[in-house]
Amino acid sequence: MKVVIRMKKCKVDKITKYNIKIDNELCTEYKGKRLVGFGSSMTVKSEEDSKVTLYLLTDRGPNMDGPCVDNKSSKVFIIPDFIPHVVEVELVGDKAECKKIIKLRSVKGEYASGIPIEPGELGTTNEIALDGEMNRLEYDDNGLDVEGIAMDRSGHIWICDEYGPFIIEYDQGGNELRRFSPGNGIPDVFKERHPNRGFEALTVTPNGKIYAAVQSILDIKGETYDTGTFIRVLEINPMSGETREFAYPHDIEEYKRTRDGKIGDMYAISDNKILLIEQGKSKKGKRNMLYLIDISGADDISEFLINGKAPEYCCDRDELKEVNFIKKELIMDIRDLGWKFYKAEGLAVLSDRKTIFIINDNDFGVDIKVKDKARDEKKPNIKDYSYDGEGTFTYHGKKAEPSFNIISTDEELCLWKIELEEPLQ
Numbered sequence: 001m002k003v004v005i006r007m008k009k010c011k012v013d014k015i016t017k018y019n020i021k022i023d024n025e026l027c028t029e030y031k032g033k034r035l036v037g038f039g040s041s042m043t044v045k046s047e048e049d050s051k052v053t054l055y056l057l058t059d060r061g062p063n064m065d066g067p068c069v070d071n072k073s074s075k076v077f078i079i080p081d082f083i084p085h086v087v088e089v090e091l092v093g094d095k096a097e098c099k100k101i102i103k104l105r106s107v108k109g110e111y112a113s114g115i116p117i118e119p120g121e122l123g124t125t126n127e128i129a130l131d132g133e134m135n136r137l138e139y140d141d142n143g144l145d146v147e148g149i150a151m152d153r154s155g156h157i158w159i160c161d162e163y164g165p166f167i168i169e170y171d172q173g174g175n176e177l178r179r180f181s182p183g184n185g186i187p188d189v190f191k192e193r194h195p196n197r198g199f200e201a202l203t204v205t206p207n208g209k210i211y212a213a214v215q216s217i218l219d220i221k222g223e224t225y226d227t228g229t230f231i232r233v234l235e236i237n238p239m240s241g242e243t244r245e246f247a248y249p250h251d252i253e254e255y256k257r258t259r260d261g262k263i264g265d266m267y268a269i270s271d272n273k274i275l276l277i278e279q280g281k282s283k284k285g286k287r288n289m290l291y292l293i294d295i296s297g298a299d300d301i302s303e304f305l306i307n308g309k310a311p312e313y314c315c316d317r318d319e320l321k322e323v324n325f326i327k328k329e330l331i332m333d334i335r336d337l338g339w340k341f342y343k344a345e346g347l348a349v350l351s352d353r354k355t356i357f358i359i360n361d362n363d364f365g366v367d368i369k370v371k372d373k374a375r376d377e378k379k380p381n382i383k384d385y386s387y388d389g390e391g392t393f394t395y396h397g398k399k400a401e402p403s404f405n406i407i408s409t410d411e412e413l414c415l416w417k418i419e420l421e422e423p424l425q
Helices: 189-192
Strands: 005-007 012-017 020-021 029-030 033-035 041-048 051-057 061-066 075-079 085-092 095-103 126-131 146-151 157-161 166-169 176-182 199-204 210-214 229-235 243-248 262-267 273-283 285-294 327-333 342-348 353-360 368-372 383-386 393-395 398-400 402-407 415-420
Touching: 029 051, 041 199, 041 262, 041 353, 051 146, 051 342, 075 146, 085 210, 146 262, 157 199, 176 189, 189 229, 285 393, 327 402
Parallel strands: 005 327, 020 095, 041 146, 041 342, 075 126, 146 199, 199 262
Antiparallel strands: 012 415, 029 033, 041 051, 051 085, 061 075, 085 095, 146 157, 157 166, 166 176, 199 210, 210 229, 229 243, 262 273, 273 285, 285 327, 342 353, 353 415, 368 402, 383 393, 393 398
């Protein structure tokens, strides 16, 4: 294995932190409270003189961990009818004004939702969906957990998701045109994503190729989540359907577990070079790094096996000596610039290659808090409880009477523009 990492931190000339203005009509509401959360991904829609317009992407909507139901994990969706959407944002001075939203529709014209897909179907995460009152929700075949966005030369919008994982082409109105899925345009191995860690990042290069990265290591047959030493990046030629797969060498030595290293987003600056966010909880704390990766020279690992098994089974990179990994060059640690958020999940670069936009995913600024008089001193987590779906809770096998409140995390959506002294090369 040949991993090439160069250290060339770029000098920053200026940082602009935008005041985001959003009309109430374009805002998600919960019990009269405005919830703003469209930092899952970002791309440049247009550059006209000094005016820049961005497309920003929500995820599957305001949700949080829930109790164990039928021996399965659950998610609480406080707005079950939330429709994943794209927000068009116009930048003027230090203001970011939301102009409109584009709601995503299936090929049948039905609105997408964020609700999980039924167990047994392609793209399921086997999660139980609950509403804010802990009522069980029906599964949805139109469920998407969208996480990456890009735009091609024709103006079509490409979006990837974590459920399928899927890669979907939309027109400018948010209408689905075609969908790639494992076994249908996407290699079957990507079915092996860990639940909720499917495709996290997507970009389109100038030559029209699509690159998508899973959030973290593939979990082959549920056996490689703690062994893999790289993250897979998929290349698709949308015209021919041809695919290749590459190995991105995340900084495994920085994390307690190799699975803790994650991809946040990616943005192509040329046919071979892509700016990428690597982040996660490291041994030293929160970590948000910008790397410039180079696909040229990386080996296609589509058919590569070690002793008849996928290379994710190798827990030592020395076992992968034959593989040329993706090259990477450190651009900056954005925490050195004052970034304090855990997740940087939206990334875009202007054509000058000097202007970088970054936005956080604030999960709509809400979370769930447990109150349990019998156990408050233990600071119980909602995942410690089991629920029978009919009002009865248990805590480690003992009957419990918790209450759950939706609270504000006070994390705002923060959009930064970072201007470099020299363009990315």
